[in-house]
Amino acid sequence: MECASERVRRTVDESRIEIATLAGPANNPSAVSPTDAPAFEPLQRTIRRIYPDALVTSYLVVAPTDSRYYQELTQNIYGILAARVTDGDRQRVHGTGERIAIRDDIDGVRFYRQFILNSTQ
Numbered sequence: 001m002e003c004a005s006e007r008v009r010r011t012v013d014e015s016r017i018e019i020a021t022l023a024g025p026a027n028n029p030s031a032v033s034p035t036d037a038p039a040f041e042p043l044q045r046t047i048r049r050i051y052p053d054a055l056v057t058s059y060l061v062v063a064p065t066d067s068r069y070y071q072e073l074t075q076n077i078y079g080i081l082a083a084r085v086t087d088g089d090r091q092r093v094h095g096t097g098e099r100i101a102i103r104d105d106i107d108g109v110r111f112y113r114q115f116i117l118n119s120t121q
Helices: 002-012 040-050 087-092 102-119
Strands: none
Touching (some): 040 102
16 A cells, blocks of 8 residues: 555645555555546547536546456556436445436446447447
8 A cells, every 4th residue: 555655645745734544455546547548538428428417537436446457458447337426326325225316227328338339430
């Protein structure tokens, strides 16, 4: 975790803020995937088509994902959750009442279909 702590220190760059590593199992963070890479373009185009009011941006996931297994293969690793997520949805993740709206499930299917089509062009 030293790598992660050092990255946070460099990014924050504020001596008044103390950065500490918590005890327990830990992994270093994934690299930041480039948004100016050709591989990102079909994803961005798909998001804008299916979710025209969405801001296309990266998102920090504070948990380990399978992306760590692919880092030696490519730097273009983009996690996708093809659904609108409200504050209430975030509070229910992996807990009682976790659910997704039917409209979001349908839009998710539309998203992946369009993403496959956009990726082949």
